[in-house]
Amino acid sequence: MKKEDPFVYAHEREQKIVWMSQNTNQIETSPEIIKAMKEALEEGKYNLYPHRDGILGLKQALLDDLGLKDGFDALITNGAIEGTYTLTRAMLEEGDNVIASDPSFMPIHHQIELSGAEPREIDVYKDPYKLRVEEIEEAVDKNTKMILLIDPLNPLGSSYSKKEVKQISQIAEDNDLLLIHDITYRDFAYEHTLASEFVPERTIFVYSFSKNVGFAGMRLGALVMPKEYSDILHRYRTNVLSANVIAQVGAKKALETKDGWLPDMLKRSRKNQAIIKEAVDKIPDISLPVYPSNTNMFVIDVEKTGLDPQEIQEKLLYEHDVFVRGGNYLSKTAGDKFIRISFTVSEEGTRKFAERLPMVLDDLR
Numbered sequence: 154m155k156k157e158d159p160f161v162y163a164h165e166r167e168q169k170i171v172w173m174s175q176n177t178n179q180i181e182t183s184p185e186i187i188k189a190m191k192e193a194l195e196e197g198k199y200n201l202y203p204h205r206d207g208i209l210g211l212k213q214a215l216l217d218d219l220g221l222k223d224g225f226d227a228l229i230t231n232g233a234i235e236g237t238y239t240l241t242r243a244m245l246e247e248g249d250n251v252i253a254s255d256p257s258f259m260p261i262h263h264q265i266e267l268s269g270a271e272p273r274e275i276d277v278y279k280d281p282y283k284l285r286v287e288e289i290e291e292a293v294d295k296n297t298k299m300i301l302l303i304d305p306l307n308p309l310g311s312s313y314s315k316k317e318v319k320q321i322s323q324i325a326e327d328n329d330l331l332l333i334h335d336i337t338y339r340d341f342a343y344e345h346t347l348a349s350e351f352v353p354e355r356t357i358f359v360y361s362f363s364k365n366v367g368f369a370g371m372r373l374g375a376l377v378m379p380k381e382y383s384d385i386l387h388r389y390r391t392n393v394l395s396a397n398v399i400a401q402v403g404a405k406k407a408l409e410t411k412d413g414w415l416p417d418m419l420k421r422s423r424k425n426q427a428i429i430k431e432a433v434d435k436i437p438d439i440s441l442p443v444y445p446s447n448t449n450m451f452v453i454d455v456e457k458t459g460l461d462p463q464e465i466q467e468k469l470l471y472e473h474d475v476f477v478r479g480g481n482y483l484s485k486t487a488g489d490k491f492i493r494i495s496f497t498v499s500e501e502g503t504r505k506f507a508e509r510l511p512m513v514l515d516d517l518r
């Protein structure tokens with residue numbers, strides 16, 4: 154059935170596609186944020202390089218957003234993914250290993266490998282669908298350098314309780330490890346605890362503007378680190394000339410006005426996930442391992458149907474213009490068991506998916 158590269162196919166039809174394959178956020182951006190960016194464009198702000206540390210005030214707005222006072226610095230990057238590249242390059246070497254999960258956001262694991270280190274992937278495709286303290290303890294050895302704690306977790310939507318973050322922080326402390334707290338989806342969580350509460354001197358945050366405020370195409374993120382790691386991370390930065398200035402203007406405004414736009418965005422995202430849950434509950438042999446999700450996505454387990462997630466992805470895309478993701482992008486071991494759905498799309502798009510999914514599964518069965 155496969156016709157062509159699914160991303161080329163989908164980009165050619167961008168306006169028609171219900172884009173649930175990547176965790177982008179297409180819920181309307183607040184007019185205030187758009188206004189700030191338009192003004193910056195009209196003023197020609199893009200003619201100048203931004204300040205090397207980011208536009209004035211952005212770094213502080215970010216630290217304030219996380220409630221971090223003294224002792225922390227931030228490096229503004231072209232998306233969180235550039236931050237993790239810088240981080241892995243600066244902090245890892247041949248022979249090191251990093252405790253991580255599978256499923257996970259695998260591009261960071263590839264970066265770990267590029268640095269000559271090994272991502273030590275603990276299987277989390279089983280209850281409670283996240284890293285367990287005992288399993289982390291077992292996996293740590295003398296070559297372990299970091300724990301990669303993606304919280305909430307892409308793709309499952311699970312997140313860690315305060316007690317769990319505390320216990321994982323203790324493992325970092327006991328074994329002299331860095332705790333990489335990837336908080337890309339923090340704003341979607343019902344509750345969230347920052348590891349800096351327990352081990353501020355060992356915590357490096359990975360931050361993204363792609364999901365909360367929907368800036369995936371603007372490419373803006375950050376590393377937030379204890380000041381003692383600031384020099385080394387700045388030395389390895391790939392963008393000494395900073396990142397997209399219009400994105401930074403929008404991001405600053407988004408942080409300053411978060412109380413105004415975040416609740417509505419979350420309401421819509423959560424309504425969409427409830428619509429999908431209702432549809433999934435009516436279909437035999439499929440289920441949601443994690444519900445409600447603490448992110449803007451979750452996975453639908455399709456193992457019991459015996460169907461190939463890739464085939465489900467292709468049929469939904471090429472026959473219904475609904476773009477979801479087969480699990481193999483997100484897991485080396487469980488990728489044939491699930492599809493991942495992002496629901497920060499329009500309600501209309503969500504309803505289309507909920508209507509077409511049973512049709513596609515029936516057809517394939």
Ligand SMILES: Cc1ncc(COP(=O)(O)O)c(C=O)c1O
Nearest residue numbers: 232233234258307337361363374
């Ligand atoms: C856990 C996690 N970290 C980092 C990223 C990269 O985000 P950005 O778009 O800011 O590069 C993603 C993107 O999906 C992600 O899921």
